[in-house]
Amino acid sequence: MARVATTTDAFNAVAEPRRRQILDVLAAGERPVNDLVRRLGLAQPLVSKHLRVLREVGLVDVRDEGRQRIYRLNGRSLKPIHDWVKNYEQAWAERFDRLDVVLEELKGAEHTGKEQGDGSDDE
Amino acid sequence: MARVATTTDAFNAVAEPRRRQILDVLAAGERPVNDLVRRLGLAQPLVSKHLRVLREVGLVDVRDEGRQRIYRLNGRSLKPIHDWVKNYEQAWAERFDRLDVVLEELKGAEHTGKEQGDGSDDE
DNA sequence: TTGACATATACCGATATAGGCATATAGGGT
DNA sequence: ACCCTATATGCCTATATCGGTATATGTCAA
Numbered sequence: 001m002a003r004v005a006t007t008t009d010a011f012n013a014v015a016e017p018r019r020r021q022i023l024d025v026l027a028a029g030e031r032p033v034n035d036l037v038r039r040l041g042l043a044q045p046l047v048s049k050h051l052r053v054l055r056e057v058g059l060v061d062v063r064d065e066g067r068q069r070i071y072r073l074n075g076r077s078l079k080p081i082h083d084w085v086k087n088y089e090q091a092w093a094e095r096f097d098r099l100d101v102v103l104e105e106l107k108g109a110e111h112t113g114k115e116q117g118d119g120s121d122d123e
Numbered sequence: 124m125a126r127v128a129t130t131t132d133a134f135n136a137v138a139e140p141r142r143r144q145i146l147d148v149l150a151a152g153e154r155p156v157n158d159l160v161r162r163l164g165l166a167q168p169l170v171s172k173h174l175r176v177l178r179e180v181g182l183v184d185v186r187d188e189g190r191q192r193i194y195r196l197n198g199r200s201l202k203p204i205h206d207w208v209k210n211y212e213q214a215w216a217e218r219f220d221r222l223d224v225v226l227e228e229l230k231g232a233e234h235t236g237k238e239q240g241d242g243s244d245d246e
Numbered sequence: 247t248t249g250a251c252a253t254a255t256a257c258c259g260a261t262a263t264a265g266g267c268a269t270a271t272a273g274g275g276t
Numbered sequence: 277a278c279c280c281t282a283t284a285t286g287c288c289t290a291t292a293t294c295g296g297t298a299t300a301t302g303t304c305a306a
Contacts, residue, residue: 016293016294018294042295043295043296043297045295045296045297045298046294046295046296049294049295050294066303066304067302067303067304068303
């Protein structure tokens, strides 16, 4: 048997560095494919294939706009990963057992994190 | 070319569900290999191989104890994953509102709305 | 229609993965 | 010494990956 298919879940989709790159770019705002191609310096078919994988695990959404396809981040699909790693957080942050510290960090993450201001969540 | 080697980084190591299972078991405490074998119902060589991968990316440590090898979780290696996903937390922040509320109650409404409206073109 | 552009897909090659089975290595007990 | 247990590794197969090149699909413009 070969490895678990990359289209299985977000874990596998995100294991590929280029796909993480794509998501990182999309985090700044939706973009057409060619924009990603130029920005990442990858071959266009390769980008399309990676986008397909990301689409199949729900990490990105597409919208047709003329002859362009606008891809948009759908970070919700990363939640399973976040939920899983979160359980290990204490392994590198033993201060984590105090609720106030938890909340402090939570808040910090909100205005310290890079702007993703695309507001892609909806529904 | 094939996929990036699973021994490359934690992202790839953790993309394999069995390896996540192993880590989950080890999260409860260090264990010898046979313990994992019984607990996961996998073939012993398979467990050993997965443990090797986990070891090579630093996700577990080993200690020799007689003729047993005690594996122990080293969750610090998961931090890169956590750091990466954390930036996307806002994408599913609807659920997060609940925590925002708690935060505001504790800290006195320090929370400011998230900035939006990037989507700007560029380059 | 023709042509140019934007994106997706088909096909191919090389790689290395997960898992199975058999065996090697190593330590403990007798 | 021997045997038994515990674990690691080697060899093998099937699979499906990633990346490349070529082509198909689709959309706009003249």
